[in-house]
Amino acid sequence: MTQDISHTFRIAIAQLDPTVGDVSGNLTLARAARREAASQGADLVLFTELFISGYQPEDLVLKPAFLTACQRAVEDLAAETADGGPGVIIGFPRKGETGRHNSVAVLDGGKIVAIRDKVDLPNYGEFDEKRVFVAGPMPGPANFRGVRIGIPICEDIWGDLDICETLAESGAEILLCPNGSPFYRGKLDIRHQVVLRQVIETGLPLVYAAQVGGQDEIVFDGASFGFNADRTLAFQMPQFETAVTLVEWKRTGDSWHCEACKIASIPEKEEADYRACLLGLRDYVEKNGFKSVVLGLSGGIDSALCAALAVDALGPERVHAVMLPYRYTSEASLRDAADCARALGCRYDVVPIAAPVEGFSTALADLFEGTEEGVAEENLQSRARGTILMAISNRFGAMVVTTGNKSEMSVGYATLYGDMNGGFNPIKDLYKMQVYALAAWRNQHLPVGALGPSGEVIPAHILTKAPSAELRPNQTDQDALPPYPVLDDILECLVEREMASADIVARGHDLATIHRIEHLLYLAEYKRRQSAPGVKITGKYFGRDRRYPITNRFRER
DSSP states (O other), X not given: OOOOOSSEEEEEEEEOOOOTTOHHHHHHHHHHHHHHHHHTTOSEEEOOTTTTTOSOOGGGGGOHHHHHHHHHHHHHHHHHGGGSSOEEXXXXXXXXXXXXXXXXXXXETTEEEEEEEOOSOOOSTTOOHHHHOOOOOOOOOEEETTEEEEOOOGGGGTSSSOHHHHHHHTTOSEEEEEEOOBOOTTHHHHHHHHHHHHHHHHOOOEEEEEOEEEETTEEEEBOOEEEOTTSOEEEEOOBSOOEEEEEEEEEETTEEEEOXXXXXXXXXXXXXXXXXXXXXXXXXXXXXXXXXXXXXXXSSHHXXXXXXXXXXXXXXXGEEEEEOOOTTOOHHHHHHXXXXXXXXXXXXXXXXXXXXXXXXXXXXXXXXXXXOOSHHHHHHHHHHHHHHHHHHHHHHOOEEBOOOOHHHHHHTOSOTTTTTOSSBBTTTTOOHHHHHHHHHHHHHOOOTTOOSOSSOOSOHHHHHSOOOOOSSTTOOGGGTSOOHHHHHHHHIIIIISOOOHHHHHTTXXXXXXXXXXXXXXXXXXXXXXXXXXBOOOSSSOBTTTBOOOSSXXXXXX
């Protein structure tokens, strides 16, 4: 027997971590969430965008068999609502008369009682929905147990098509918005602003249900929330955590109002970035079936932070750190790497690379005779290390974690088939100074859900010594690059803001240095195309967000 919700409407927000393509697994998650919601006394469970397929399914939706599997899952779940328990709003890809749709189904009383299709299909940054979906018609509200619900889907509240206003004008009493909104730094504040704009324009309360979890490069951070019609924050769910949370709405006059607000604390700055990197790495490893990871631990800041992230994500027993020393590896680096592994509690081995490097040099001796030593010999060291790590991966099934930061990837300060080898890079979208900031933060904090130890896990000396690739005597990064605070600021201007040279000069930078960094940035595009995926943290992640041609002669002069 369904409940009368004319005065009280209990909505369970299912902030979960579905897996793309795992239709049966996602259906199992949905069933478990509905049972939990029923135990809480919910009238309705609100799931996130394309929950049944996982988000983003990309070209999977071009496969008819996949669409059929998703449709059957929704029908099976619909049949289960005949038990009189909570109704369901759930996202899935649907084959309609005019093409494929990004849709939601309203399930109640043992059947699908309504279907709504996404109208505003995003086609920017990480989104390519116009490539695989067609837009639905302007929606009207769906009647659920006497309540007229507007269901705008994600971008439907972000764009300028007045979809929410249309829903309000056609009688909606409350807006429930399922989302697949990826994380980047400061994104939650932007979501709040977007929702407040719709609340102000429609005069209706709005519930924003957000997915959590990692999917390839993208991290979904959850942090679902709602605003009352009077613009007050109705509730706020935690970030980077799964949860099924009940929020109770009461009818006050002609409108609904959420009482007894639950406001979770939201991490800021370094904590948010760290937890995003941790979640992205954990889900990439788990969802792709890796038992463990291996990484080269050099004694430098980048590999130390990656080791800490790996241990926090997977536990020390699933992380294998390997020091790969050569004649230029300093005693300080040997000590720092060992101290870092010891602090993290993970396995640590030392595999010298002199024999393979010298073997390569001997093989090339005749061909290289009469030429000057330089980058080729330096890169042989890096490639020997990459080959050894990949051999360990092949033998033991451990995924190689790549450890290069965004500053290096921007200017090509990385070796193809060497230190760029690997399956996933948790710090790929962090500039060098951000790497330092996250390492310092981690030494002071143990993140929520982390499986690593508390306390200083990255030795202090690693944070204070001059960074070096140690590929030749007394080498430091600043032999070839500007100081990282200068380099990072120029790169942020060029990459994140697409600023003109004159505007960057106005920030106090030298024009010749700007032009050199811009040239290196364009030149390294071919390397970035061959790099491992990694966690998106900024608004301009290399790849999905920033797509430049490899063959490119444009230079601003």
